[in-house]
Amino acid sequence: MTDAIVQHGDATPRLAVFTDFDGTLVDIAETPDAVSVPDELTEELDQAIRRFDHAFAVITGREIADIDRFLHPLQLPIAGAHGAQRRRVDGSLELPDDSIVSAAHDIARAIEPLAQANPNLLVETKEGSVALHFRQAPELEGACHLAMEEALVDYPGFTLVPGKMVIEARPAAFDKGAALRAFMQEEPFAGRIPVFIGDDRTDEDAFLAAQELGGIGIKLGPGETFARMRIADVQSVRALLRGLGDMAERGHLSGDMTEH
Numbered sequence: 001m002t003d004a005i006v007q008h009g010d011a012t013p014r015l016a017v018f019t020d021f022d023g024t025l026v027d028i029a030e031t032p033d034a035v036s037v038p039d040e041l042t043e044e045l046d047q048a049i050r051r052f053d054h055a056f057a058v059i060t061g062r063e064i065a066d067i068d069r070f071l072h073p074l075q076l077p078i079a080g081a082h083g084a085q086r087r088r089v090d091g092s093l094e095l096p097d098d099s100i101v102s103a104a105h106d107i108a109r110a111i112e113p114l115a116q117a118n119p120n121l122l123v124e125t126k127e128g129s130v131a132l133h134f135r136q137a138p139e140l141e142g143a144c145h146l147a148m149e150e151a152l153v154d155y156p157g158f159t160l161v162p163g164k165m166v167i168e169a170r171p172a173a174f175d176k177g178a179a180l181r182a183f184m185q186e187e188p189f190a191g192r193i194p195v196f197i198g199d200d201r202t203d204e205d206a207f208l209a210a211q212e213l214g215g216i217g218i219k220l221g222p223g224e225t226f227a228r229m230r231i232a233d234v235q236s237v238r239a240l241l242r243g244l245g246d247m248a249e250r251g252h253l254s255g256d257m258t259e260h
């Protein structure tokens, strides 16, 4: 554990906690709509908000509206669509320009013929990004990458990001690290130690951002990573959030994670 987090006594470190959604707060499912959100998760997140004095946010590839639907009735601070959208603690929104939103729709239209020819592919059009899912047709991974590359030729402002059985196009100007930094400039995050927990390649920018700001990245599962710590699975993430929240409430911090 870093010196930054293990401090006891008078100098209690105050954490700003950020988590990814899919694969981190909930287990991966066959399709984006099929994820299961246990009631206890919303209760635990509600408790986390209070224990971290509202310095808690989700940074996700999904749209904000999607997370609101899954975590109803909670309305957390969220960076959605890989940071293209952001809802601050006070509820105010930063949304992408119309040109970005319409470019995402154009990219989705360009890849639609591939999805129509292969019903097991799924195009997810978001406000500012597009995902092409091949979880149910893994043999089409190469074709999906190719279709996305071709679709992006006319949109140099977009970049491709591979995820779990998905290839996504997002504006190059946004990523999860930039979203974390934006939150960290605002109350109640400012001045706290950032912790970011995620499981996927798109989370690497946020691991780096958290660590550059004096905090810690925690990677769920195997695979190369910039994160300095690892955690095993979704259940352990939820246990960690409960534990950190409990210790924040009691005024000191420690944890049960593996440094690598």
Ligand SMILES: O=P(O)(O)OC[C@H]1O[C@H](O[C@H]2O[C@H](CO)[C@@H](O)[C@H](O)[C@H]2O)[C@H](O)[C@@H](O)[C@@H]1O
Residues within 6 Å of the ligand: 020, 021, 022, 023, 027, 028, 029, 030, 031, 032, 033, 034, 035, 059, 060, 061, 062, 063, 124, 131, 133, 135, 163, 164, 165, 166, 168, 200, 202
């Ligand atoms: O940043 P995240 O919160 O991890 O979101 C990343 C993407 O998650 C979703 O896709 C992934 O989860 C699906 C449900 O478990 C799974 O079926 C899919 O294969 C995964 O790639 C979501 O649909 C995307 O929009 C997010 O960008």
